[in-house]
Amino acid sequence: MFGDINDAKWSFLATFLLVVAGAAFLGWAQQPRELRTDPPLVADLDRFRLMSNSIGGSPPESYFAEGKPYESDAYNLSQGQRLYTWFGCQSCHGDGRGNVGPSFLDGWWLYGPEMVSIVASIRDGRPHGMPAFRDRMTIEQIWQLAGYVQTIGAYSTKVAATGRRDDRHTRPAENRAPAKILFNEGPVGAHPDQGPSP
Amino acid sequence: MRTARILQLSIIAAVAGCSGNQSALDPQGAPAIHVEHLIIGITVICAAVWLLVMIVLGWALLRKRPSDSSQPGERSLTISVGSAVAATVIIITGLTIASFYTTRGIGLPENAALTITVRGQQWWWQVNYADPDPALSFQTANEIHIPVGQDVRVQLESADVVHSFWVPSLAGKQDLVPGRSNSLLLRAERPGIYRGQCAEFCGLQHTHMAMMVVADKPADYERWIAAQRQNGVMPTDPDAVAGKVAFLSKPCAACHTVRGTPATGTTGPDLTHIGSRKTIAAGLLETTRGSLAAWIADPQTLKPGNNMPMVPLTSVELRDISAYMESLK
Numbered sequence: 001m002f003g004d005i006n007d008a009k010w011s012f013l014a015t016f017l018l019v020v021a022g023a024a025f026l027g028w029a030q031q032p033r034e035l036r037t038d039p040p041l042v043a044d045l046d047r048f049r050l051m052s053n054s055i056g057g058s059p060p061e062s063y064f065a066e067g068k069p070y071e072s073d074a075y076n077l078s079q080g081q082r083l084y085t086w087f088g089c090q091s092c093h094g095d096g097r098g099n100v101g102p103s104f105l106d107g108w109w110l111y112g113p114e115m116v117s118i119v120a121s122i123r124d125g126r127p128h129g130m131p132a133f134r135d136r137m138t139i140e141q142i143w144q145l146a147g148y149v150q151t152i153g154a155y156s157t158k159v160a161a162t163g164r165r166d167d168r169h170t171r172p173a174e175n176r177a178p179a180k181i182l183f184n185e186g187p188v189g190a191h192p193d194q195g196p197s198p
Numbered sequence: 199m200r201t202a203r204i205l206q207l208s209i210i211a212a213v214a215g216c217s218g219n220q221s222a223l224d225p226q227g228a229p230a231i232h233v234e235h236l237i238i239g240i241t242v243i244c245a246a247v248w249l250l251v252m253i254v255l256g257w258a259l260l261r262k263r264p265s266d267s268s269q270p271g272e273r274s275l276t277i278s279v280g281s282a283v284a285a286t287v288i289i290i291t292g293l294t295i296a297s298f299y300t301t302r303g304i305g306l307p308e309n310a311a312l313t314i315t316v317r318g319q320q321w322w323w324q325v326n327y328a329d330p331d332p333a334l335s336f337q338t339a340n341e342i343h344i345p346v347g348q349d350v351r352v353q354l355e356s357a358d359v360v361h362s363f364w365v366p367s368l369a370g371k372q373d374l375v376p377g378r379s380n381s382l383l384l385r386a387e388r389p390g391i392y393r394g395q396c397a398e399f400c401g402l403q404h405t406h407m408a409m410m411v412v413a414d415k416p417a418d419y420e421r422w423i424a425a426q427r428q429n430g431v432m433p434t435d436p437d438a439v440a441g442k443v444a445f446l447s448k449p450c451a452a453c454h455t456v457r458g459t460p461a462t463g464t465t466g467p468d469l470t471h472i473g474s475r476k477t478i479a480a481g482l483l484e485t486t487r488g489s490l491a492a493w494i495a496d497p498q499t500l501k502p503g504n505n506m507p508m509v510p511l512t513s514v515e516l517r518d519i520s521a522y523m524e525s526l527k
Binding site for chain 1: 376377402447448449451452453465496498499502503505507508509510
């Protein structure tokens with residue numbers, strides 16, 4: 001087996017192992033896990049600007065400088081997934097298909113699919129039943145949760161994925177594939193309590 | 199001389215590790231004593247076998263070959279291989295039987311006087327003392343009190359990943375598996391504080407997932423139970439009064455419960471009597487006002503990756519909330 005070290009397969013194997021190790025290193029270097037965000041950056045997350053109709057707007061500059069971590073970072077998406085359960089989002093939005101609250105999966109975003117809109121909806125609440133979570137979650141948690149909510153009904157696949165869910169899957173897994181297959185049905189009519197679309 | 203001294207020191211160091219409040223070699227309860235007997239039995243037998251094998255090997259290496267280079271008889275070879283196989287079978291069977299009887303010895307009795315439910319979470323232990331009367335049930339975290347000399351059944355569950363409940367001085371290990379309910383017999387013969395920890399790698403802060411089992415004399419135990427059943431105390435100290443207001447208006451109350459207040463969150467540990475517990479953050483720090491403040495100010499530096507977020511607080515709020523936490527005896 002080790003008889004002829006100059007055999008072609010050994011150089012192939014060595015190259016392969018090197019490439020794998022290099023890829024692992026690059027992956028690690030690209031996205032170091034950020035467990036403690038600097039307090040000034042967190043404080044900045046509160047300073048996004050919203051359009052006057054409360055739909056869309058622009059995140060703080062530091063969010064782009066950080067590389068949009070709450071949309072593209074697997075750890076943050078997974079934390080958002082846990083927050084979705086912990087803060088009882090299911091009680092109104094179900095598994096993402098909506099119930100009393102609107103669905104995230106029908107391709108229809110009442111306030112647009114932008115992060116800023118989703119963050120504002122969670123932080124400040126919206127008319128017709130969406131409560132404000134300003135005093136119940138930190139602003140960083142709100143951004144993590146918003147990233148996850150955006151992922152549930154994403155129009156296109158993201159590179160980062162959430163952690164695996166162990167409960168029964170009742171809908172397409174988050175961002176494994178876009179929820180487009182469900183969009184064909186068209187927007188689900190808003191619940192009477194939900195009021196008219198803005 | 200020097201080597202002898204180093205050897206002596208290292209033996210002392212090794213033996214010192216055998217006692218203390220977290221050691222399978224210093225058992226304080228019936229199940230742990232069974233396990234200790236098994237450990238010692240297996241170690242002694244295996245050591246004897248190893249020694250025997252080494253002696254035979256040494257003899258085989260050192261002996262002189264007979265000068266008349268005749269082949270060893272087929273018959274004597276059969277006898278030596280046969281007896282070695284027989285010895286192996288007998289020893290392994292013996293150890294298996296010993297292990298079987300130990301497992302049976304530490305099994306649960308039909309009716310344990312007390313059942314406690316422990317739910318493992320990343321990275322702390324939720325402890326439930328259930329009672330048929332819901333008003334008498336209560337929840338605590340990372341500190342289990344049991345009465346001395348009584349069989350206690352610990353029901354083990356997990357909220358997320360596989361953990362393992364291990365209090366070496368009192369019992370063996372038992373896993374906490376999501377979606378399953380395992381149980382373990384815990385019994386302490388002497389009052390004391392026994393440390394336990396998670397024994398199954400469960401993520402970033404596996405190291406900092408410790409708990410205390412406090413074995414109390416029956417009277418002390420009753421007193422503790424009665425105290426835990428009370429609602430959180432109303433603070434009287436002005437700092438603590440302000441702290442309670444801040445606690446309820448900040449995100450704290452969304453994850454933590456303090457019975458008797460509007461705080462009813464269930465994601466984090468129940469804080470109704472946090473001031474009475476010996477440690478915070480699953481054995482990470484002793485419970486003092488200072489350590490509480492340090493923890494609340496920056497949990498992600500003390501225990502990176504844990505699920506408590508850094509809540510922005512002013513210095514006054516931080517001081518008040520830690521005073522309130524400390525007052526929750």
